[in-house]
Amino acid sequence: MGEKRFMKGNEAIAEAAVRGGCRFFAGYPITPQNEIPEYLSWRLPEVGGAYVQGESEVASVNMVYGASAMGVRAMTSSSGPGISLKAEGISYLAAAALPAVIVNISRGGPGLGSIQPAQSDYLQATKALGHGGFHCMVFAPASAQEAVDVLYDAWDYAERDRNPVLVLMDGCLGNIMEEVELPPMKELHDEDLPEWSLTRRNGRDWQGNITPIYTEPILEGLNAMAGEMYKGWEEDDVKVETFMTEDAEYVVVAYGIAARVAKEAVLTLRAEGVKIGLIRPITLFPYPKAAIRDLDYTQVKGIIDIEMTVPAQMREDIELQVMGRCPVYEYGRSGGCLLDDDGVLEAIREVLEGGEA
Amino acid sequence: MKTSFVFSGAGGQGIMSAGITLAQTAIDVGKHATYLPEYGPEQRGGSAKCTVVVSDEPIVSPLPRQCDNLIVMNEQAYEKFIWDLKPDGILLANANRVKEAPDRDDVKVILVPVDDVALELGNPKTANIILLGVLTGATGIVTREIFVQSLTEKFGKKPDVLEMNVRALDKGIEIGQQYK
Numbered sequence: 001m002g003e004k005r006f007m008k009g010n011e012a013i014a015e016a017a018v019r020g021g022c023r024f025f026a027g028y029p030i031t032p033q034n035e036i037p038e039y040l041s042w043r044l045p046e047v048g049g050a051y052v053q054g055e056s057e058v059a060s061v062n063m064v065y066g067a068s069a070m071g072v073r074a075m076t077s078s079s080g081p082g083i084s085l086k087a088e089g090i091s092y093l094a095a096a097a098l099p100a101v102i103v104n105i106s107r108g109g110p111g112l113g114s115i116q117p118a119q120s121d122y123l124q125a126t127k128a129l130g131h132g133g134f135h136c137m138v139f140a141p142a143s144a145q146e147a148v149d150v151l152y153d154a155w156d157y158a159e160r161d162r163n164p165v166l167v168l169m170d171g172c173l174g175n176i177m178e179e180v181e182l183p184p185m186k187e188l189h190d191e192d193l194p195e196w197s198l199t200r201r202n203g204r205d206w207q208g209n210i211t212p213i214y215t216e217p218i219l220e221g222l223n224a225m226a227g228e229m230y231k232g233w234e235e236d237d238v239k240v241e242t243f244m245t246e247d248a249e250y251v252v253v254a255y256g257i258a259a260r261v262a263k264e265a266v267l268t269l270r271a272e273g274v275k276i277g278l279i280r281p282i283t284l285f286p287y288p289k290a291a292i293r294d295l296d297y298t299q300v301k302g303i304i305d306i307e308m309t310v311p312a313q314m315r316e317d318i319e320l321q322v323m324g325r326c327p328v329y330e331y332g333r334s335g336g337c338l339l340d341d342d343g344v345l346e347a348i349r350e351v352l353e354g355g356e357a
Numbered sequence: 358m359k360t361s362f363v364f365s366g367a368g369g370q371g372i373m374s375a376g377i378t379l380a381q382t383a384i385d386v387g388k389h390a391t392y393l394p395e396y397g398p399e400q401r402g403g404s405a406k407c408t409v410v411v412s413d414e415p416i417v418s419p420l421p422r423q424c425d426n427l428i429v430m431n432e433q434a435y436e437k438f439i440w441d442l443k444p445d446g447i448l449l450a451n452a453n454r455v456k457e458a459p460d461r462d463d464v465k466v467i468l469v470p471v472d473d474v475a476l477e478l479g480n481p482k483t484a485n486i487i488l489l490g491v492l493t494g495a496t497g498i499v500t501r502e503i504f505v506q507s508l509t510e511k512f513g514k515k516p517d518v519l520e521m522n523v524r525a526l527d528k529g530i531e532i533g534q535q536y537k
Contacts (some may be wrong), residue, residue: 006380006381006384006390115397116395172393172419172420175393175394176391176392176393176419177377177380177391177392177393178390178391178392178416178419179384179389179390257420260417260418260419260420261418261420263417263418264417264418267417338420339420340420340421340422341418341420341421341422342421342422342423343422
């Protein structure tokens with residue numbers, strides 16, 4: 001049994017990062033993620049790590065680039081507007097093949113938006129986290145516990161792939177306190193530092209300098225390698241929860257906080273005898289295509305996409321798998337207005353009764 | 358059994374602290390709990406609200422539209438959230454700041470002048486603990502014993518503060534039991 005604590009999602013992320021080996025954090029304040037840097041500001045020094053409040057988002061993400069190049073498990077966190085500012089740096093991390101963990105505790109948008117929670121950064125996270133056509137693995141935990149599990153292993157993926165990993169969670173889950181069970185501290189040693197890191201190369205081999213700029217045709221080859229890596233993720237790394245879909249006539253697709261509210265509705269409707277299920281993507285990239293593609297469309301009458309953003313953003317990814325075999329409906333709240341149990345239940349009932357969500 | 362609570366009032370009235378204490382105490386008695394704070398951009402003086410869900414089972418959704426128990430510390434909170442209370446729910450209001458609760462005749466209303474009670478006990482800062490005591494006495498959501506244990510964990514290093522809070526809790530429970 002691990003250590004149980006009652007923690008905010010943001011604090012759970014921070015503690016799990018430390019236990020997963022994070023020893024460097026740089027960031028700049030923005031609601032609703034401030035508990036992450038606040039926590040790490042005292043926690044990282046306790047374990048011999050370094051915490052920097054950068055002078056800006058741009059500076060912070062580039063400090064992460066530097067720390068990662070030295071082989072240190074490095075992280076930054078922000079919310080929508082700040083992630084946009086970090087976009088260039090994240091693209092550079094991907095170009096330089098540097099592992100890092102980026103956390104987006106999302107809020108209402110676009111622009112400065114609102115400080116209240118929203119799931120409005122799906123497209124940014126999954127399609128273009130920066131320029132240049134790269135992808136990161138995107139994890140979307142739905143509870144403080146799942147956030148702990150994701151953060152604890154995030155660097156294992158990032159270092160395996162030499163590519164940044166994004167954790168996307170909305171401000172609601174970031175601020176909710178829940179019980180979590182914390183895993184033990186991962187023991188990391190100097191000899192575990194990646195072979196390519198400058199710390200290990202220093203003094204013996206400067207051939208392996210780390211750069212985000214290449215000349216052709218090297219860059220084309222790296223682009224192709226990245227493409228192969230993304231295919232590999234689709235084969236090996238998809239994470240998805242399917243709940244009561246076997247006999248379902250209606251399937252709700254939702255991630256993160258929206259999936260929690262949607263699951264409550266599914267349970268309520270199941271108790272009434274409605275054949276309804278839930279598909280909850282845990283990785284948003286790679287997307288759990290097969291879970292949606294391979295549903296029995298002689299049985300499924302409709303898919304309902306529920307997101308805490310308007311209009312729905314994940315809908316395109318769902319429709320690509322449904323391929324017109326049944327209608328896709330959507331329901332959401334946005335701009336800092338939260339989804340709630342009754343609202344989601346009423347929206348699903350409208351679909352069941354033949355209306356629009 | 359799943360029970361929800363909304364606490365609201367002005368920043369500084371111990372709203373968030375009351376919510377966390379209830380959730381922590383519920384976990385200490387072996388239940389599951391979530392606590393969600395909501396706040397605006399104000400640094401101080403704004404309104405404070407938090408939602409606590411307590412359940413015997415793991416909590417699926419932490420976002421109920423309506424709550425079973427609404428605890429309001431001032432008139433503004435009453436006006437804002439009175440319709441977020443379920444029919445047959447419990448309204449617990451600070452009678453020093455909410456003079457009457459005229460809008461709902463389908464809920465159980467408990468009006469307690471907590472500011473006065475806290476002053477009589479010797480510390481106005483204990484108003485939120487008195488309210489939690491009333492809630493405990495009226496609903497039995499947690500037990501006094503575990504509540505005292507939670508307070509001891511929180512204030513154990515300051516015996517005088519602990520003693521004051523336990524007295525506030527007991528006073529609240531005594532009032533709450535009249536509404537059981």
